[in-house]
Amino acid sequence: MSVEVGSKVQGKVTGITNFGAFVELPGGSTGLVHISEVAESYVKDVNDHLKIGDLIEVKVISEKDGKTALSIKKAIDRPEGQSSSYSQRPPRQGRVDSRSKDFRSKGSFKPKENFEDKMAKFLKASEENLSSLKRNTETKRGGRGGRRG
Template sequence: MSIEVGSKLQGKVTGITNFGAFVELPEGSTGLVHISEVADNYVKDINDHLKVGDQVEVKVINVEKDGKIGLSIRKAKDQPRQSRPHSQRPRHKGNDQRNNKENFEQKMARFLKESEDRLSSLKRHTESRRGGRGARRG
């Protein structure tokens, strides 16, 4: 069985790096699952998702001329269709939108406070290294 783009295969994780995981495929070939192809959400640390020796299902997303094989775990999962008939779409009420707006405003207020705190801390630290305000020079 040759390795073709679009095919789904079972493999074993043989190595983990900060940029992805190496997976041994049938017939002894090895491919790379880039960190962006491990899960649907953001992956900060690949070790939270994979361990050496894990059996994983991967989809071949590219095979380069030099023999490098690009793999994806997230594309190998059977995903439900995204589009739904209009009648089955969730209906939103006015309250939901107002709550989302409040949540956004709360998040924005928290962000501004944290940002101001960081700036004041940085300013104090910088001024103390330069001698502060009104320090005499020379």
Template structure:
């Protein structure tokens, strides 16, 4: 039985590390499920999700030329069981839409200078108040 990318197989967890779990496949070969492919949510400790000896369904993600097999548990689940992630709006290739007016360099520079002046004056006021006001000299 050859291992093909995209196929779903049953496997047995044979080892657990801090970066993933090793799974023995039906043909006797072993693949790695990276910690990011264990569950749809963030996995801090893989031991909270898997134990040595567990039977898991995995999807073959890649097969390297060196024989390494990349597996995924979360992608082996049917689409209906996986939580839907919100779709981000797609960009139109960096071009602004008709409703947006792009800022030119001068507008951006003016905005930056105004913001910078405000920050400097705030910082200057705070520093002077800590020194005891303007022109105060120690004697």
């Protein structure tokens, strides 16, 4: 008996790999829950969420060439207004959230240094690096002023 795509079924976890979990479905067929379909949040290790022998509810995503793709997170019923937790994450620390405010439009952004100052610093550092590089390589090659023996 083949399960229909889009249906929710109960299954038993029969194996866990680093890329997902194998689930035995009704009728004796087996499907794979990919690691990205295990939970709404980031899953580093499937073993943190599932154990062999667990009974879980899964949704059949696709079936192709005898391979059944399953999802645990799509099998969870959510109220209509609620979306996935990825869109509800707070912005990362120390970064400007481009969706909430545009720092360029307010006129409050002032660079600490202007372009000319940055270029002058870069040129000075670059010349220092080149001169120390020349000094070190000329003595090793026996260039001008090197000892001759």
